[in-house]
Amino acid sequence: MARLGSAVAAFHLVKTAGLLANLHAFPVLGQGANSFLKTSFLVPARDEAKNLPRTLLGLLKQPAAEILVLDDQSADDTAEIVRSLAKADSRLRLLEGSPPPAGWIGKNWACHQLAEQATGDLLAFVDADVSMRPGALSAIWAQIGAQHADVFSVFPRQHAGTLGERMLVPLIDEVLLAFLPHALLDLPIPAAAVANGQVLAFTRRAYRTLGGHQAVAGEIVEDLALARLTRRAGLKLGLALGGDLVRARMYDGYAATVRGIGKSIRSAHADSDPLLVASALGNLAAYTLPWLRLRHGAAWQLAAALSLAQRVLTNAKTGRASYAEAALVPFIAPAALPIYRLGLRRTARWKGREYR
Known part of the structure; x- marks a missing residue:
């Protein structure tokens, strides 16, 4: 488990570095243009x-x-x-x-x-x-x-x-x-x-x-x-x-969010069952497991802290300012499992239409 903790911490360090880079680099709509496009x-x-x-x-x-x-x-x-x-x-x-x-x-x-x-x-x-x-x-x-x-x-x-x-x-x-x-x-x-x-x-x-x-x-x-x-x-x-x-507002409620993301998650994982399963397990390891292993070393503690920081940084950049959402991070991976279950069905249903 020590190696897994180090790997999870390394993942969060890389992810946090990417967020920090985009805090300054990623454009946000602001000043208008003098030109006109029909x-x-x-x-x-x-x-x-x-x-x-x-x-x-x-x-x-x-x-x-x-x-x-x-x-x-x-x-x-x-x-x-x-x-x-x-x-x-x-x-x-x-x-x-x-x-x-x-x-x-x-x-x-x-x-x-x-x-x-x-x-x-x-x-x-x-x-x-x-x-x-x-x-x-x-x-x-x-x-x-x-x-x-x-x-x-x-x-x-x-x-x-x-x-x-x-x-x-x-x-x-x-x-x-x-x-x-x-x-x-x-x-x-x-x-x-x-x-x-x-x-x-x-x-x-x-x-x-x-x-x-x-x-x-x-x-x-x-x-x-x-x-x-x-x-x-x-x-x-x-x-x-x-x-x-x-x-x-993309979706209205948890069930609609699961259906909405679920319709596209299979395509986002190259239509691959192994990738879907690996992604679901990886999320559990990266975002939930650190909180269950807090007393088992600095790597797990670092991973847990960085996972909170990532949500704070994301909301700061997008302007959502909902910093208390960071407290939800340990529960995100379990909450996403129904999305992966939909992806494994190989069919997607949205607004009364079914796609394979």
């Missing part, structure tokens, strides 16, 4: 009546040329909400989506249909759970210019309402900031390319070069697939945190 906001929406009013009101405050919402065969009032808001602003338009063809993931098909109708020079796909404050689009333009990006993605500041959300949702930011030093974005390594489909923007030329969402038609984790295509095509990928300007 922008199309493209929103795929399936049963999003609860989220859409906030999302659309935020988008309507941005200087976009158009806001297209595709109703992906919703069973709720999604379409009616768009029609109602569109009466006050001609930039907002509702599109009626058709069923996804064989081989297409529903969201990818919805995004493809949106892109076919868009007229902007910048195609900005925005999920229906994203909220933008005034100045967000101008700040995105500024970062696209500063990073010379052909494809640009924003990681929103995540709101987590319930205890389960607060344990699991911040892991997205923690993994990003710990294991992807921003400098790696300039290296020709496809594996180091990431993006967030919540806000993912393409110049029209880049979107065509990549083949659009048609090139990733069957990919559940389409944002990661598009990021890697961007790298392979020799195009420039840019990233930023949303800061005060772009926020989101």
